[in-house]
Amino acid sequence: MSNLVLNHHPKQSKAIDLSAKARFEDLNLASITNLAQHCDERLLPILANAYDVSIDGLSQKEARALLSKALMLKRHAGTTYAIKESLKAVFDTALVEEWFNYDGKPYHFKVKVTSSHKPFDENTFKQLEKLIYEYKNVRSVLESIELKVQSNCNKYNASANFTIENISVLPLRVRQRQAKLSSFNAIAVFISEKNIQSGVVL
Template sequence: MMADISKVALLDLVPVSIRGDPQVQAAAAALDQELKAVTAAIPSTLLISRIDELPESVLDLLAWQFHVDFYEPASLDLAKKRVLVKQSIAWHRRKGTPSVVEEMVQAILDNAIVEEWPEYGGDPYYFRVVKIGGELVDTEAYVLLKKAIDTVKNTRSWLEGISLLRQIDSRIYFGVLQSTHTKVDIFPSAFRMPDISSSLYCGGLIHVHKSEVIPCQTGQAVS
């Protein structure tokens, strides 16, 4: 059965023939504390496999050792530092490819898509980084982002622009009002004229006369 090295005492490793000697016991006890301190420090020698556990001061040293060109100790939080150091070796092997630019931008902010000039009708040898997500940050972060892109992009390629994508969650409320009413028109009482009947009489007159001329002896005519 294997023993936990952190719990093993030096005296347990001493041969039985001398284990009972007081001087041997005193020497083993004196060395135990030093040996336990060395044992406790063993995990510190494991760097790559323990990046997610290393303190920030060690990460800064590893960034220098691994040549993380776009590493800015004062501008990045601890989680982003871990990602950059962890991916540094792999990114150095693939420098100059769009995928590295995407992964690096995602490490600093969130999400990113690299579009080469034929994809959006740009000028030859240009590219742009679009749909960058994450929280809104200050201008220094975008200066760092531009510097980071320049360190991993293809030398003949030129960054044309950076486009951000921000999604705002909100609620839209709709209100509906239904109104029902009845219209009643009240008019004054209608006044009706009484029925009136009458007779109509019509009269006519015809005057007919005849004129005759009778001669007189005096030579005058009498009518």
């Protein structure tokens, strides 16, 4: 590292120059980059400040994705495209429906977000709102945010309920017996005798 302090500069400047020289000579300059996807994690807040992008509450992966689009988002700020791209940094399935797509009021729009791996909570909802209001134009009105959670679970739960009823057959017990016997016998005897003699019936 060359000496940037001239002879007529004060001694304090020379001391700072020597200190900086000692620190920067062993520094790997190849690791310093402003590419959000490859820079050191400690540089993310500095890049966010430089690009005027808020990454509060975002994971490292989400922050890198948003910062890598920062210049493009600033160029297209106020458009539906900018809203979609900013939301996709956090939710890759985010959709923006404009009023003429669903017969809504003029200049209104809806945002639909589907997730199968990221839970929805109050912080997530605030992040969505923050991104939408940062990149939408002043005229457009956010009508609603629809959240949908999908489950990719391949497990099935089943339950069965068995009911058993025991029936015991006991021997027949006659507790009370009443019998009425009535009979009527009739005997009739009819006797007829016929004697046939010489064709005369007696």
